[in-house]
Amino acid sequence: MISTGMFGIDDMLGGGIPKGSRVLYSLEPGVDGQLFMISTLSAVLEKGQSCLVIIPHTTVDAFLHDISQLRGKTVKPEDNHLVFLDSVDRERIQRSTSSREAAEREWQARIHKLCTDNKVEVIFGYFDMIYEDFGLDKGLSLLSKASCPPEATIIIELLNFERDTFLESLAVRKSFDLILAIKSSFRPLPHFNYFTILYTSWSTKLRRSVPFLVKNGHIVPYIPKIVVTGPPESGKSRFVASATELGISVDRTGVSGAVTTVAMDFGWLHWQDFDITLYGTPGQPRFDPMLPVILNNAMGVVLLVDATNHEQLARARYLYKIINRMHVPIIIAANKKDLPGMISDEEIRKGIGVGKTVPVHFISAHQKDDVRAVLESLVDSITQFVY
DSSP, rough: OOOOOOOHHHHHHTSSSSSEEEEEEEEEEOOHHHHHHHHHHHHHHHHTEEEEEETTTSOHHHHHHHHHHHHOOOOGGTTEEEEEEHHHHHHHHHHHOHHHHHHHHHHHHHHHHHHHTTTOOOEEOOOOHHHHHOHHHHHHHSSSSSSTTTTTTTEEEEEEESSHHHHHHHHTTTOOEEEEEEEESSSSSSSHHHHHEEEEETTTSSSSEEEEEETTTTTEEEEEEEEEEEESSSSSHHHHHHHOOOEEEEEEEOSSSSSESSSSEEEEEETEEEEEEEEEEEOOOGGGGGHHHHHHSSSSSEEEEEETTTTTHHOOOOOOOHHHOOOOOOEEEETTSSSSSSOHHHHHHHTTTTTTTEEEOOOOOOOHHHHHHHHHHHHHHTTTTTO
């Protein structure tokens, strides 16, 4: 397998990119996605694999400078199995050939020679100028098994002005084994970048859409807002505390002697290559006017209920109706499974008014493994939710 250089994406792909695949990283105009290609190149070089990088839009020196700026790490071709075809080569080919067909043959000859002489295993191609010079089909043929070693993995970056219909057509034609679209969106957050695993040849169930941050020269999948809500004393603060590495809770002791949250619980965690922020809400009805505001821009919701207290179900049902209007992934966490008097899955679903499509997890909010299992299920639902 070839690593993308991004653990979270490798994990979604089942370990990385199968060797010999053709991969397309499609960038929407304006999106900050240059690190996807560079991360994969860096990962391949770290494995000591021989690479050809085709950069007809720039020079080798400028490209290496960009890598050092983006990754904070200098790449020296002489220290790696790394060869180039750059903008200088493109200009020479244009000057020395009299037709598009002759230029195409010259490109093929140079690619073939470099691959043969250097036993190239992975080819990285920046496709924009090739597309401009030769058109889509001819350009893709230059970066295909016809010109390249049959066993080579070919990874292409394209600035895509034609959007999803173009990518869908490439998927239908099976032009690539992996199509990863890097986009920007105005929902559910005011503005964020995200990637979508649009197509893979090895699975029909891998479509994922995940927001990301560029952090210290790395792509970090990012879930900026998961809301944890539920009736009073259902275990929300404990859930957030068990889930996170760093958190803040604003609690006080009520008239009954029970501890209650009077503001918000906040928690932050880095888990399975994701940065995640949790927001825990107060559960009392007097805070209900806040809930739509808190839910705004949430990417997923955990609805917590005390599974030993049948009286909580009516309150949970009311909260579920509010959440359901937001059209975001939701999971029910039935807390206190370690105590007697547990309500059944069927009773919980009936009491809250949820069907079989909404997952119900029986947990103890004191058990980190239980809490992480809920988050894993919710993150999986979020990444399948197409923005």
